[in-house]
Amino acid sequence: MSQENSKSAQHQRTKVNYSDQEVEQGHGGETHQTAADGNQILTTQQGIPVSDDQNTLKIGSRGPSALEDFHFREKIFHFDHERIPERVVHARGYAAHGYFETYESLAEYSSADLFQRAGEKTPAFVRFSTVAGNKGSFDLARDVRGFAVKLYTKEGNWDIVGNNIPVFFIQDAIKFPDLIHAAKPEPDRAFPQAQTAHDNFWDFVSLMPESIHMIMWIMSDRAIPRSFRTMEGFGVHTFRLVNAEGKSTFVKFHWKPKQGLQSVVWNEAVKINGADPDFHRRDLWDAIQSGDYPEWELGMQLFDEDFAEKFDFDVLDATKIIPEEEVPVRPVGRLVLNRVVDNFFAETEQVAFCTQNIVPGIDFTNDPLLQGRNFSYLDTQLKRLGGPNFTHIPINAPKCPFHHFQQDGHMAMHNPKGRANYEPNSWGAEGGPRESPTKGFTSYPAHESGYKERIRPESFADHYSQARQFYISQTAVEQNHMADAIVFELSKVERPDIRVRVVSHLLNVDEGLAKKVAEGLRLQEMPAPAKAAKPTRKDLKESPALSIIKNGPESFKGRKIGVFLSDGADSELFKALQDAAKAEGTMVETVTPMVGGVKLSDGSWVEGKQKIDGGPSVLYDAVVILLSDEGVKTLVKEPTARDFVADAFAHLKFIGYTDAAMPLLQKAGIAESLDEGCIKLQSADSLSSYIVSCRKLRFWGRESEVDPV
Numbered sequence: 001m002s003q004e005n006s007k008s009a010q011h012q013r014t015k016v017n018y019s020d021q022e023v024e025q026g027h028g029g030e031t032h033q034t035a036a037d038g039n040q041i042l043t044t045q046q047g048i049p050v051s052d053d054q055n056t057l058k059i060g061s062r063g064p065s066a067l068e069d070f071h072f073r074e075k076i077f078h079f080d081h082e083r084i085p086e087r088v089v090h091a092r093g094y095a096a097h098g099y100f101e102t103y104e105s106l107a108e109y110s111s112a113d114l115f116q117r118a119g120e121k122t123p124a125f126v127r128f129s130t131v132a133g134n135k136g137s138f139d140l141a142r143d144v145r146g147f148a149v150k151l152y153t154k155e156g157n158w159d160i161v162g163n164n165i166p167v168f169f170i171q172d173a174i175k176f177p178d179l180i181h182a183a184k185p186e187p188d189r190a191f192p193q194a195q196t197a198h199d200n201f202w203d204f205v206s207l208m209p210e211s212i213h214m215i216m217w218i219m220s221d222r223a224i225p226r227s228f229r230t231m232e233g234f235g236v237h238t239f240r241l242v243n244a245e246g247k248s249t250f251v252k253f254h255w256k257p258k259q260g261l262q263s264v265v266w267n268e269a270v271k272i273n274g275a276d277p278d279f280h281r282r283d284l285w286d287a288i289q290s291g292d293y294p295e296w297e298l299g300m301q302l303f304d305e306d307f308a309e310k311f312d313f314d315v316l317d318a319t320k321i322i323p324e325e326e327v328p329v330r331p332v333g334r335l336v337l338n339r340v341v342d343n344f345f346a347e348t349e350q351v352a353f354c355t356q357n358i359v360p361g362i363d364f365t366n367d368p369l370l371q372g373r374n375f376s377y378l379d380t381q382l383k384r385l386g387g388p389n390f391t392h393i394p395i396n397a398p399k400c401p402f403h404h405f406q407q408d409g410h411m412a413m414h415n416p417k418g419r420a421n422y423e424p425n426s427w428g429a430e431g432g433p434r435e436s437p438t439k440g441f442t443s444y445p446a447h448e449s450g451y452k453e454r455i456r457p458e459s460f461a462d463h464y465s466q467a468r469q470f471y472i473s474q475t476a477v478e479q480n481h482m483a484d485a486i487v488f489e490l491s492k493v494e495r496p497d498i499r500v501r502v503v504s505h506l507l508n509v510d511e512g513l514a515k516k517v518a519e520g521l522r523l524q525e526m527p528a529p530a531k532a533a534k535p536t537r538k539d540l541k542e543s544p545a546l547s548i549i550k551n552g553p554e555s556f557k558g559r560k561i562g563v564f565l566s567d568g569a570d571s572e573l574f575k576a577l578q579d580a581a582k583a584e585g586t587m588v589e590t591v592t593p594m595v596g597g598v599k600l601s602d603g604s605w606v607e608g609k610q611k612i613d614g615g616p617s618v619l620y621d622a623v624v625i626l627l628s629d630e631g632v633k634t635l636v637k638e639p640t641a642r643d644f645v646a647d648a649f650a651h652l653k654f655i656g657y658t659d660a661a662m663p664l665l666q667k668a669g670i671a672e673s674l675d676e677g678c679i680k681l682q683s684a685d686s687l688s689s690y691i692v693s694c695r696k697l698r699f700w701g702r703e704s705e706v707d708p709v
């Protein structure tokens with residue numbers, strides 16, 4: 001555009017014709033302006049209409065900028081302040097709205113309003129997260145996942161700020177900064193990002209035997225979930241339910257996914273992080289947007305103080321579980337996520353979970369980790385959200401009425417009305433809210449006494465028995481994955497003495513595991529077992545509830561098949577695949593040589609959702625290779641096509657194929673090894689049996705072939 005033209009365009013834009021505009025009253029008394037064409041007019045934050053958002057105000061077209069350009073200054077000033085501190089842990093997260101529905105009254109145990117009536121629906125907001133990585137890190141880090149639930153009950157907000165693993169690394173909150181410093185990137189070099197595979201982490205945990213149970217969990221496939229939708233959640237600590245008579249019952253909270261448990265394999269996780277670092281958030285977004293609403297059941301393990309005394313561990317120790325086989329998990333309601341956020345920052349980033357947010361009918365216990373958390377979360381929100389009024393942000397505000405005398409502070413959006421801002425006062429009905437001894441929150445009057453001392457109770461001393469119980473409860477495949485994970489991580493640890501120290505702890509867990517790891521590291525000598533404060537109990541029974549594979553889904557619903565298509569691919573088979581998948585509730589995603597799509601054998605056109613190099617098989621739960629004799633000829637030369645097949649095989653996926661795909665399978669080096677997990681598709685019937693096989697998720701029988709060491 002010539003200078004003259006651009007000047008006249010600018011003049012045209014500057015000529016605002018007020019008669020063309022309507023001034024409307026928005027809610028809250030704000031005004032906003034609309035142009036004749038119905039579009040809203042861009043304004044400053046002060047509501048002043050903007051005539052030109054392309055050029056700063058200058059003295060002459062090539063001259064200096066004028067300081068009086070308030071629109072420019074406001075815009076840049078606001079941009080400069082867009083970021084708030086990311087969470088010190090759990091920085092990377094993703095959230096959605098939904099509701100919790102109570103199955104039946106739990107009045108016998110708790111007076112919490114949300115548990116009084118069957119069918120009661122309580123609005124919920126749930127944020128899933130990784131722990132160690134920063135906000136921009138990848139989703140499939142080997143890590144614990146946060147599972148934080150905010151329930152907007154009629155008696156205030158209740159936050160269950162849990163994880164996808166029911167135990168924790170440490171027993172006392174005072175060690176949390178050390179744990180997190182050790183897990184995060186090392187402070188001098190600022191790497192590695194979002195992973196525990198480095199010296200500092202393993203140095204710390206190997207000096208903290210209390211963390212060994214948690215180490216078993218994070219080295220298991222629990223730390224690489226397939227989806228947020230396929231992981232369990234846990235409140236971790238023992239909490240109390242308190243009924244209307246003041247009777248207390250201990251409780252452990254569990255979220256059980258309706259989708260069943262599923263994880264990916266490690267080599268797959270590493271590749272997913274490259275192919276789609278947003279894998280988990282995209283999965284949640286897609287599921288909700290397609291109407292396939294993720295669902296979990298809330299379960300409770302309920303027991304009283306006398307029963308708790310019978311365990312030989314302490315229910316206040318967050319490094320211990322109560323096996324489900326000993327205290328069954330009673331389903332009490334369901335959580336459904338059915339709405340994505342309108343805006344990530346406003347909701348997911350600004351949501352402030354606090355363990356101290358509990359409602360009448362729920363109470364804390366003396367778990368020293370929980371007690372420490374109750375201080376930390378409020379404090380961290382003040383830093384992150386910049387002031388004490390973060391409950392004024394809509395995502396954090398209760399949805400029930402609230403009245404108090406707290407006032408002022410940064411960004412106060414509402415202050416108490418009227419003259420009285422203190423209590424007691426004698427302003428009668430206009431004097432504002434009053435406390436209610438009957439309806440208000442009352443702490444459970446636990447009797448406490450003792451010396452003031454810094455000490456760990458003797459009942460917290462057994463660090464190995466449950467670590468062992470977890471290990472022996474896994475299938476052989478899962479046990480191998482754990483050994484592989486430990487070897488992988490320790491192989492990134494530079495100091496040999498740290499590796500050896502870890503093995504010395506593993507000897508107290510399971511000798512077979514220690515041996516596998518020692519061999520995997522090529523240790524030349526087995527160390528002596530670590531000194532144990534208490535000997536490992538070997539009589540604890542296996543707990544099948546601890547295995548992922550034993551608790552997998554029963555159908556292939558909600559999962560995704562990647563179908564690799566070329567021109568000339570069999571249209572009937574493709575159609576049959578779509579029908580069979582639809583009947584099962586499985587998604588089908590097309591992967592094609594070019595995103596524009598392919599022409600099938602009947603001349604019909606199918607668009608590609610992914611171009612082959614953007615849609616590797618790691619993004620799918622199972623694959624189908626549907627090529628034509630002609631199409632395969634060029635694809636055998638394409639490395640990403642070969643990887644598609646080779647990876648699907650290595651990751652134990654069910655592979656559907658036709659004869660035409662053989663040259664590609666040959667090139668990928670798997671033609672000679674085809675097994676029962678590779679299903680030849682000949683007819684519509686064979687497609688149904690392919691889908692039925694896929695229900696098993698992976699063809700575990702192949703593992704000894706692809707991972708012989």
Ligand code: HDE
Nearest residue numbers: 087089090127146147148162163168173176236376377380
């Ligand atoms: Fe947290 N944790 N934590 N944590 N945690 C935070 O609060 C802390 C612990 C958990 O999606 C922080 O808002 C201490 C156990 C989740 O916004 C911070 C201790 C469990 C989330 C904090 C623990 C958790 C957090 C950082 C040891 C599982 C993300 C940002 C005593 C039961 C919530 C924030 C979200 C976040 C402190 C241990 C779960 C610093 C001191 C155990 C899911 O306050």
